[in-house]
Amino acid sequence: MSATLACVEFGPFRLFPSQRRLLKQDAHVPLGGRALDLLILLIENAGNIMSKQQLTAGVWPDVTVEESSLRVHIANLRRALGDGREGANYIANVAGRGYCFVGEVDRRNAARDNVSFEPRHEHASGLPRRPARVIGRDDDVRAVAELLTSHRFTTIHGPGGIGKTTVALAVAHGLIEQFQDGICFLDLGLLKPAGSVPHAMAASLGLLVQSGDPTSSIIGHLRDRQVLLVLDSCEHVVDSAAAIAEAIFQGAARAGVLVTSREPLRVEGEHVYPLSPLAVPPADHAMGVDQLLEYSSARLFIERAVAGGHRRELNDADAQIVGEICRKLDGIALAVELAAGRVSTHGLQETAQLLDSKMKLLWQGRRTAMARHQTLNATLEWSHDLVPDRERIVLRRLSVFVGPFTLEEAQSVAADDHIDRGRVVEALGDLVGKSLVFTETNRELRRYRLLDTTRAYSQVKLRESGEADVIARRHALHYQERLARNGTDPTTVPQSFASLGPEQLGNVRAALEWSFSGTGDASLGVQLAAGAARLFAGLSLLGECQNWCERALAVLDGNMGASRCEMMLLTELGYSLMFTRGNSEQARSALERALEIAEALDDRASQLRLLSGLHMYDRRVGDIAGLLPTALHAEAIARNLGDLTAIAAAQVMTGISHHLSGNLTESRTALAASLRRPASLQRLAANFFGFHGDPEIVLARTLWLLGLPDQAIETAHAAQTLEQQDPVTACLALIWGASVFHWAGDFATAEDYVERLVQHAGEHSLSPYRSVGVGLKGDILVRRGELEAGIRLLRESLNDLHVEKYNLYTPWLSCTLAQSLAAEGDLDQALNLMREIALIADQTAVYNRPELLRVYGELLAQASDLRGAESCFLQSLTIAADQRALSWRLRTSTSFARLMVRQGRLPEARVILAEVHALFTEGFATADLRAARALLDQLGRQVAD
Secondary structure (H helix, E strand, O other), rough: OOOOEEEEEOOEEEHHHHHHEEEEEEEEEEEEEEEHHHHHHHHOOOOEEEHHHHHHHHHHOOOOOHHHHHHHHHHHHHHHHHHOOOOOOOEEEEEEOOEEEEOOEEOOOHHHHOOOOOOOOOOOEEOOOOOOOOOOHHHHHHHHHHHHHHHHHHEEEEEOOOOOOEEEEEHHHHHHHOOOEEEEEHHHOOOOOOOOOHHHHHOOOOEEOOOOHHHHHHHHOOOOOOOEEEEEHHHHHHHHHHHHHHHHEEEEEEOEEEEEEOOOOOOOEEEEEEOOOOOOOOOOOOOOOHHOOOOHHHHHHHHHHHHHHOOOOOHHHHHHHHHHHHHHHOOHHHHHHHHHHHHHHHHHHHHHEEEHHHHHHHHHHHHHOOOHOOOOEEEEEEEEHHHHHHHHHHHHHHOOOOOOEEEHHHHHHOOOOOOHHHHHHHHHHHHHHHOOOOOOOOOOOOEEEEHHHHHHHHHHHHHHHOOHHHHHHHHHHHHHHHHHOOOOOOOOOHHHHHHHHHHHHHHHHHHHHHOOOOOOOOHHHHHHHHHHHHHHOOOEEHHHHHHHHHHHHHHHOOOOOHHHHHHHHHHHHHHHHHHHHOOOHHHHHHHHHHHHHHHHHOOOOHHHHHHHHHHHHHHHHHOHHHHHHHHHHHHHHHHHHHHHHHHHHHHHHHHHHHHHOOOOHHHHHHHHHHOOOOOOHHHHHHHOOOOOHHHHHHHHHHHHHOHHHHHHHHHHHOOOOHHHHOOHHHHHHHHHEEEEEHHOOOOOHHHHHHHHHHHHHHOOOOHHHHHHHHHHHHHHHOOOOHHHHHHHHHHHHHHHHHHHOOOOHHHHHHHHHHHHHHHHOEEEEEHHHHHHHHHHHHOOOOOHHHHHHHHHHHHHHHHHOHHHHHHHHHHHHHHHHHHHHHHHHHHHHHHHHHHHHOOOOHHHHHHHHHHHHHOOOOOOHHHHHHHHHHHHHHHHHHHHO
């Protein structure tokens, strides 16, 4: 019907029929499909009266439609157009004849308006779809949006079931384009009352949680981002929600916070918007159908009744009953919908009578109901009494789920010998039709969900039935089996855990809580915790991972000792402890015990993962001697398995081990072999084997040390971006990448890497890596001449790394601190610090020992200990030659040549430096080679003179 019109203007509106699009001053006007069809049909016949029969035939061809349905859609259309407000007059009702479009219309060519109908990109994390129909809330949505835009922090306040979430979603979708960094939606109804809102928020934002309180990491992440955070259903975690919301308001000036809660948060910055019930018809005078439809609660009731199958024509007498029902339900949207859902079964009159019979229970129930559900408990009781026994049983069993669930999950919990899986499907469909279960269709796999009030009410019924523990066991067993199906196959584990997703965390937590409760099953809980630990770790919930591992290990009995469950629990405990409590003996012991069990079970894939964990532990504490045996052991297992992913991970471990041990040629060979594997295998290795290492960055360092600076820089630039890596690997890549550019004298790029490191590590609560970043930042400040600030940061970093027992980078940073102290004139303290470094250099700083000896020699030369300085330089050159570290040889030769110049040994200085310089084939524009060339030219002139 729309092909004849290109564009029609009327008032502030433009209608594009072929695109089925209505704009008001360039803003999209949401209209239901039938309402839009009516508008197009009326405009095509503007000035002519269209009978009700003509309109229904044009919009609902071949379908019998009652007049009440037409009235509802006309009323919705008028409301969307603002008809009757501020002098606007578009659709006239001609009594006894029909409707007529009476507004002035201007038919135009749409092309000249240059209107684009490309869909907007909605960058939103966890944001449900825009509600298809929002009745009676246009003014509220507009007011909340204006309040949020002006003040950044708004709480939609009102009782349960009133529509707070609906309004919040409509506001969020309307403001998507204003928040260029996206919208993050948190359904806090998934949290238990004692749950941590900051931890839930950190997980939703993708931040790695290590500390007890991630608030600072969240603020750091949001500080410069234009993000809208929607915190839905805060009332049961109001203190935690209030604290994080206030902190975001104070510390993230571009972020917006939109809250829904049954009580205000009462913190700085909050602007409360009290959400009133839907408008209800007054009781003081009679009204007809058209007048009734001016009230949003009545429109909602009639629309839901028609959608539920009510087909009888609504007359003025019925309008009185509808008005009465809406008043008795206080305009609470959920209660109105529940009542309307029964009209097709019982009719209006009987529905009203049933409601009347339950009103006493409604008022009595408010005194005894749970605090969160005082308003709707009696309404839910009434609705529950209207459904058949089978649906009641299924509904109460479904209340065990926290958040969304699939059809298969519903069957696994609700089906038994009396209600088979097919009957569960049938009952679930009926419950959806009666608005007791809702569907989420914004994903490929349809999911179902009970509203919080419905779930709480149904849980009471479940406890009263005496089968609460039976259903809780089924629920826990389902998730235990699902997690167990992830298996140990490195090619399927990441995808399997991704299929479970963060939205199922509430169910896993609930299953664990029941399993370890007084009425639960601890042995089932142990198996569940073993599978869930990988899920928690994969979602960066390391503290929670640690907690459940420790609880499960505490109840392991003799029959389950040395089992796969114990191995899995110890593995994740070791990893989580390493990142949350530093490199403690408890972490190492857990990994070693898990490895013993993996060897006893001949589980080679797990052995590889545990060897990787132990390799990381030894790396972090600076036990360089232990790295290569561990890596070679892992490589032997990998080759025995014949698994390409395992071989790729083991080769990188071997390459890193050789690199840190000073075996640079061997390191280059192993890393080059690893890089011949597909990049996808490298990422998979990190996901499954717990390995964190970017082979390109390690190779870049190796190439620089071998005297290939240009290749090193090119390789470093080619390394993966942060977005391609997990947080730990990204931090390591930034640390090692910064070292390449630092060594090459490109301090601007090095500083960029360091800044990114500090930010990234802070966002993911990886405090040891942040401490390294702080130290590197101090190093760069020192080289700029900002000694005081640089020394302060270096000391702060070294103190923190000592507490964490993270020793790998302390020799480098301590060496820089010694140079800084000497530059400030405190040469004695600098030399004492270098003596301390020398004591541990053989164990923790093998690869850069030549550089440490060179710096020690320079400091001794400053102290006029020329013999000691020469001894250090000679040792440095010997070790560098053994390592084939040509770049270290060049630095030391340059320092040694300067000492010889000071001693008057000019020809000897020129020979020793020229010999090393001649070995280079590239990198002549880098700082060290430029300095060497300048000194050689100076020596050449001096010798000639």
